[in-house]
Amino acid sequence: MSSEPAIEAHGLRRSFGDVHALRGVDLVAPTGSVLGVLGPNGAGKTTAVRILTTLLQPDAGTARVAGLDVTKDAQELRSRIGLAGQYAAVDEYLTGRENLAMVGRLYHLSPSQSRTRADELLAEFDLVDAGGRVASTYSGGMRRRLDLAAALVVRPPVLFLDEPTTGLDPRSRNALWETIEERVSEGTTVLLTTQYLDEADRLADRIAVIDHGEVIAEGTSDDLKARVGGSRLEVALEDPTQAEAARAALGPLAEAGADVGVDGSRLSVPLRSDAGGVVAAVRRLDDAGVAVSDVTVRRPTLDDAFLTLTGRPAEDATDDAEVPA
Numbered sequence: 001m002s003s004e005p006a007i008e009a010h011g012l013r014r015s016f017g018d019v020h021a022l023r024g025v026d027l028v029a030p031t032g033s034v035l036g037v038l039g040p041n042g043a044g045k046t047t048a049v050r051i052l053t054t055l056l057q058p059d060a061g062t063a064r065v066a067g068l069d070v071t072k073d074a075q076e077l078r079s080r081i082g083l084a085g086q087y088a089a090v091d092e093y094l095t096g097r098e099n100l101a102m103v104g105r106l107y108h109l110s111p112s113q114s115r116t117r118a119d120e121l122l123a124e125f126d127l128v129d130a131g132g133r134v135a136s137t138y139s140g141g142m143r144r145r146l147d148l149a150a151a152l153v154v155r156p157p158v159l160f161l162d163e164p165t166t167g168l169d170p171r172s173r174n175a176l177w178e179t180i181e182e183r184v185s186e187g188t189t190v191l192l193t194t195q196y197l198d199e200a201d202r203l204a205d206r207i208a209v210i211d212h213g214e215v216i217a218e219g220t221s222d223d224l225k226a227r228v229g230g231s232r233l234e235v236a237l238e239d240p241t242q243a244e245a246a247r248a249a250l251g252p253l254a255e256a257g258a259d260v261g262v263d264g265s266r267l268s269v270p271l272r273s274d275a276g277g278v279v280a281a282v283r284r285l286d287d288a289g290v291a292v293s294d295v296t297v298r299r300p301t302l303d304d305a306f307l308t309l310t311g312r313p314a315e316d317a318t319d320d321a322e323v324p325a
């Protein structure tokens with residue numbers, strides 16, 4: 001057993017013409033952990049995954065996966081990794097069941113093991129009814145599920161999942177999350193790219209946020225949330241003409257140098273850690289004769305972190321969910 005991380009990349013660079021897809025990316029995932037690579041469209045996630053899975057050469061930088069160099073040992077590395085993304089593994093002319101059984105045979109499972117595994121995965125990804133149809137008749141969401149299932153036929157030590165749940169319905173998404181957690185508990189290392197904060201939050205031990213080809217933050221979900229700062233007090237006034245009075249009353253609760261934000265009848269206060277929260281706020285507003293309809297304290301979410309780090313909100317996870325048939 002070596003203590004070398006299962007995935008380790010240093011200074012990865014890759015351009016396409018004058019598009020700098022990666023501008024010097026470092027990534028590391030210890031064996032048995034989940035690394036979430038979080039970033040908006042075009043951030044460079046797929047380019048990084050393609051390099052780490054030997055499908056693309058970096059212009060500069062080095063990477064080792066499962067103890068092997070991604071360029072020098074590419075051939076040998078391919079048998080130690082699994083990849084799902086962009087229907088990499090789907091053969092249009094085979095049925096769903098045949099596709100999965102074929103992957104089993106490629107990885108030297110016996111014919112009966114291959115069939116059993118195919119049926120298990122068809123059930124897991126809600127493709128039992130479609131299992132006998134050729135993949136060319138599948139919807140986008142069904143192909144996506146078949147591609148994921150194909151990556152899970154065997155149990156390679158390192159698994160790369162490129163936006164695995166984009167376009168999946170909530171049920172398949174949950175099934176996949178459970179499968180990933182099960183694999184990780186067995187020692188598999190997973191690199192998962194995602195635009196979805198809830199996914200990174202739930203699955204990833206560490207998260208690398210990438211934007212414009214660079215890692216702009218790295219840490220646990222809690223580390224990233226802490227970068228945004230502390231909690232915020234949110235106040236809704238009954239009467240917007242009392243906004244100035246409320247601002248004055250709440251000023252002493254704000255963090256040093258921070259302002260009380262006012263938007264119509266709503267106030268937002270970056271709270272000092274010793275400010276006393278809702279109770280202190282209500283008392284001060286009461287003393288100032290300000291009537292409120294709601295007072296809450298909001299802890300930072302990964303969404304807030306993403307917004308702070310990239311200057312724009314993360315994609316809405318429901319935007320392109322698969323439409324149920």
Ligand SMILES: Nc1ncnc2c1ncn2[C@@H]1O[C@H](COP(=O)(O)OP(=O)(O)O)[C@@H](O)[C@H]1O
Pocket residue numbers: 016019020021039040041042043044045046047048
């Ligand atoms: N084969 C390619 N040819 C030209 N440009 C590419 C190619 N692959 C990726 N790019 C560009 O590189 C950038 C990063 O793309 P990509 O790695 O696919 O991002 P992500 O997966 O985070 O959405 C984008 O600007 C994309 O248009």
Ligand SMILES: [Mg+2]
Pocket residue numbers: 045046047162163
């Ligand atoms: Mg991509």
